[in-house]
Amino acid sequence: MTQDSVILSQTRAGVCTLTLNRPDKLNAANDELLLTLTAELKKAEADQTVRVVVLTGAGRGFCAGQDLSDVSGRDMTFTEHLNHTYNPLIRTIRTLDKPVISAVNGVAAGAGASLALAGDIRLWAQSARLIEIFSNIALVPDSGSTWFLPRLVGYSRAFELMAFAERVDADTALKLGLCEHVFADESFVDDVQAYAERLAQRPANALKLTKQALNAAVTSTLDEALDQEAVLQQVAGDHWEHQEGVTAFKEKRAPDFVRVQD
Incomplete structure (x- = not known):
């Protein structure tokens, strides 16, 4: 531009x-x-x-x-x-x-x-x-x-x-x-x-899902928010970012959410 x-x-x-x-x-x-x-x-x-x-x-x-x-x-x-x-x-x-x-x-x-x-x-x-x-x-x-x-x-x-x-x-x-x-x-x-x-540098997929959860929670009941969290948590847990975070924790190092690819 x-x-x-x-x-x-x-x-x-x-x-x-x-x-x-x-x-x-x-x-x-x-x-x-x-x-x-x-x-x-x-x-x-x-x-x-x-x-x-x-x-x-x-x-x-x-x-x-x-x-x-x-x-x-x-x-x-x-x-x-x-x-x-x-x-x-x-x-x-x-x-x-x-x-x-x-x-x-x-x-x-x-x-x-x-x-x-x-x-x-x-x-x-x-x-x-x-x-x-x-x-x-x-x-x-x-x-x-x-x-x-x-x-x-x-x-x-x-x-x-x-x-x-x-x-x-x-x-x-x-x-x-x-x-x-x-x-x-x-x-x-x-x-x-x-x-x-x-x-x-933070986990992009997790932040995307967090934004979705917060947007939904603003106009939802507690029960609806709990259900939404459960669904999105599964999506986050199935993503490579989660595995990188767990591995980094076990290896006592900072996680790399940018370098690691799908």
Whole structure:
């Protein structure tokens, strides 16, 4: 991809970094960006050399939400627009069979906040900010925010953040559980890459199944979760990764989940 592409893709050490590339607009999303990002995620999923995907933004922003100039005057309803662009993207992130890290390097607003919340792991730069800005223009949070946010911070806090369009800084986000780690701005890119490379060394098949189990458990009963675990545990136990882990344990060495092949 050229540097003019709305999504930049780079793979190193098993980590595919997808960068939203409209820095002059704080990576505000237009149709091209959203559809291209969905396509690039699917390409990363199909690439056997990719073990972890990182989503981040170019320049000062992660994603400032919808580029309103892109939809102004368009003959398309809100529902049609969401079902064409954002909803397929969020579903792709949540069902991708590889871990997705949201590396929030700057402002994440509106649908950009939803995108930041959609990752399996969220890493923030110290200067990152999140704002559910929808109520400022009398709209409802979308692109998954009403699903993600209350599960992270609770119903009442989520409602408050949405009602007042309250800006959340990195330290507050860490306390609320909106992110797992906060890194210094100057080392953010290197820290994210190092974290992602650590994750890429973990057992890919087991992590894929773990993601499936967690996604299912969020909306299941305990009995359903137990049944799902039993099924997926058999799938994991039949995979070569399990044998490598057991052998490494017996040999008192670190397991190699990357070098070993089927």
